[in-house]
Amino acid sequence: IVTGTLYNTEHDPAPSRVTDAVDVARYARGRDYHIALAERLEALVDWMRAQADSPFEAAIFVDKHHVQERSWAAAAGLGWIGKNGCVIHPELGSWLLLAGVAVSLDLAPDPPQLDQCGSCTLCLDACPTGALVEPKVLDATRCLAYHTIELDGPIPEPYRESVGRHWFGCDICQDVCPWNLAPPLSTDPAWTSEGRHGARASDLWLKPDHELHAVIDGSAMVRTGLARLRRTLALIIGNSGDASLATVLDRPGRGVKNAAPSADAPVVRDAVAWAQERLRGRDERE
Secondary structure, three states: OEEEEEOOOOOOOOOOOOOOEOEEOHHHOOOOHHHHHHHHHHHHHHHHHHHOOOOOOEEEEOOOOOOOHHHHHHHOOOOEEOOOOOEEEOOOEOOEEEEEEEEOOOOOOOOOOOOOOOOOOHHHHHOOOOOEEEOOEEOHHHOHHHHHHHOOOOOOHHHHHHHOOEEEOOOHHHHOOHHHOOOOOOOOHHHOOOOOOOOEHHHHHHOOHHHHHHHHOOOHHHHOOHHHHHHHHHHHHHHOOOHHHOOHHHOHHHHOOOOOHHHHOHHHHHHHHHHHHHHHHHHHHO
């Protein structure tokens, strides 16, 4: 059984007038979907057991590394796999969190959906790093979502400018998809923004570690860790073009000693050096 949960709340672009406003992928703006969906699937299994005539085995899966959710979702008829690699539902678009239940029940399958991407290549054309090397083929080593979430070390220099203000994840290939032009909106409070998206990178950088953790607490962002998040904040500040922010990078945790130990990580110091050189070079040119 494969489920698709709509997580698209009202589109809220990061303020364009704020040069260091951060962009957080829509799925991470609310509650951690791993936990929220697991609770709902457990409730579904409990309901199924109450309805079933005989016992059955069941195991839930939410973003498990050994389950290719999108392949099963396509086979289950939830949609087709688009050229951006996301499952696209003809009515809901691609803003879907995929999960499900493996069961020993003999269930009748639903028919698959037809691929309706046609000749469109907007997602491939819009990717700022060329990560979509061909339809349905993603080179993770170029992907901003991989760089800002999964990559443990420094973000390679050729991609640092492309990070722009993406703090966590990237929605570009979904934003440009015609199937997402007017998708329905979710009113589910689980996916409501908690103030992470659109915050200023400089304000986040100045927070002590315990305050920065409070910003991401309860969301999928906690899995990335503070050092990686600070690394990306430094790059966003460097990309802001605001030379006055160069000195902010010298004061993580508002400059209080030992308030922001995550800023001492080598990967963060490397990003700070890059950002300050970029901003001070701009200041000298101006």
